[in-house]
Amino acid sequence: MAGISCSSNAAASPLSRRQALGALGVGAAGLALGSASARAEGAAGAAEPPSTVTTPPRSFATDAPPNVYFWDPDVIAADPAFNGLAQPNAPVQRLWTGALWAEGPAWSAVGRYLVWSDIPKNRQMRWLEDDGHVSEFRAPSNNSNGNSFDYQGRQLSCEHLTRRVVRYELDGAVTILADRFEGKRLNSPNDVVAHPDGSYWFTDPPYGGQLYEGAVDAAGGPTNPDGLINNRLGQPPEIGEARRELPTACYRIDPNGDVARVVTEEEAPDPNGICFSPDFKTLYVVSTGKGPGDAGPGGKGEVYAFDVDPDNTLSNRRLFTDCMVDGVKCGPDGVRADVNGNIWCSSNAGRAVGYSGVTCWSPEGKLLGRIRIPEICGNICFGGPKRNRLFMAASQSIYAVYLATQGAGPA
Template identity: 70%
Template sequence: MATANKQGRDDGNAPTQDRRRFLARAGAGAAALAGASVWAQGKPPLGPPSTVTTPPRDFGPGAPPTTYFWDPDVIAVDPSFNDLAQPNAAIQRLWTGAGWAEGPAWNSVGKFLLWSDIPADRQHRWIEDDGHVSVFRAPSNNSNGNCFDYQGRQISCEHLTRRVVRYELDGSITILADRWNGKRLNSPNDAVPHPDGSVWFTDPPYGAQLYEGTPDPAGGKSNRAGRLNNRIGQPAGVGDARQELPTQVYRWDLSGRLDAVVVDDKVPNPNGLCFSPDFKKLYVASTGPAGKGDIHVLDVGTDNRLSNQRVFSDCMVDGVKCGPDGIRADVFGNIWAASNAGRAVGYNGVTVWNPEGKLIGRIRLPEVCGNLTFGGPKRNRLFMIASQSVYAVYTATQGAAPS
């Protein structure tokens, strides 16, 4: 019978090996070769091309295969990641053509992926059976984050109208939140449902950009000089709101009550958020020029009050700031975070952190990754929304919660 070391790997002395561990070990070696491979003196790379080879990997549908036992852009920083990644699965680009894609959500009943194209003011849908992509909703009020609650209803964060809405099963729309203490919200960004029926969401100011919504009226925080016309291209009466609130995290209750649960910029520019599998921790990403580029974690009490805020990760990898955006937890409590490293080739994509905040894996993409979610019939496929495109890779784990 084979014996294994503390990392769960075969010790090499056994006559037989578990197939999956063999693939992981072989794949890790191939990935290491690919990561170091470059064109040198006209010689081809030692392994399949990746995002960091010269020339870089082609992600197009007609590109040559790059995966033998491990995708060269799926990197195990720590051996524990070998149990989460799928050795014989390749990263696939499913679609491209967005202005700025965001807010992926998986519909388990319809078996489709939904996401927002914020500047195009629409939502798209990718259907799993044939890979067909169509416009799902237009206009979308420059929607950003989306999710499906535990009753299967779609929830969307709208930049233009500065509100969170729910699409009911009969096709009607319910406004869940647009004001707090009588003041308009900034631009709700990302939302997650809770089994108790509540919806938790972040409210940074990104919707006040000309590209992703509408700027404040003259004199407002995003239009101090008043040179931008906030009404151009907008319906009458839309676009006149201005930033009145600090950037906060909110909890909407079934009673209709809205509470600020992370207040007064305690997490500057809160963006992506997710719960731990047991809902006892809330993770919040701080993003953008005014953010800290890190992930915070808070304890969730039985009364839904948050406490013990601390930094979960500074999101520094090899001295490169991999700014987090959307985040999701898997069933083991690992946090999968979208990575925006700007022009640092090889660091855009996804970073994966264990529950203690240790980096254990990375997924490299050729574009900045803005958000991600687990989906597919088994909830084991990671969908990555990256700038203009949608990527996916199968994993050996599952998302902790729907959408």
């Protein structure tokens, strides 16, 4: 499998978190997708994508018959270095399906379970590592999106509906970590990570400002300018007056509770996924796409890197990757680092079947490999007792694959 990568010359326009590319069509054969002419024909006819990306067709279910040998055909190396990160005899498996939009997977090392958000269903789900049991973990969840765990084992959650970041304490209490900046409501916090010094860093794009994943603004707000949508329907009464007040940005919550803006909208519009390098000297921020109420151009599906200075401010902003693979925009969303400093990003390639899943990049921003799954991937995390299993929250399902590396903890 060394050095094998899918080939495509089809160009794709930048996509937002909720937009799909135009239908590109695809004919999967072995490890390669179909010809450019076939993709062009599919685009013209807006054909429905196939339900599988492998030939012969495979089932990803946990009870599927054996169908993977050395290597899994959906674990694809773009660089020989990826062979040292992937596990040759480990299959990609679908652990569960049944969400409307699965997001925010996070691994509890103490509880040995995976928790994730099903945003439209307003709930969090939990998968137990010991027997694979899945159950509703928390409902309602205030349309939570991103989740992670801090260095004390406490769960952090970003809530779309209430426009806040919360922490679930070990005694069962809930602490509101941030819901405003300079007296103004946050938009819809999306993803959050912990720093060893006790600070928390989170992104605040506007994606929760829609009926499907939260609530639109009160009448006259940027996401409900004409007041045609009744944002009180089905919601607690206090939600009715909320409206967008801030540009998109990234923030740091200090241990004393102070909230500081660390990345502006101009530096990374529509920030989405966020993670640190293993040494905490670099912060990676995903700039996805234009969201509800955006007045500017929005993000372009890119990942930016920033140096983390000793005083926890950021400098040296630079483009880490534009997430273009074989001419296809593999729109990033969630992002995590492994212990070697490689960056793993979820991929939303719309109808470019075979490019949705996960991309892996070296610390220098070079594409190392991909994991493809038959659904759009929204977010990822490392977990398992050895933290060598990559969990993928993908549209309606949860997928997982064992790797030959570990995630940089704890989330």
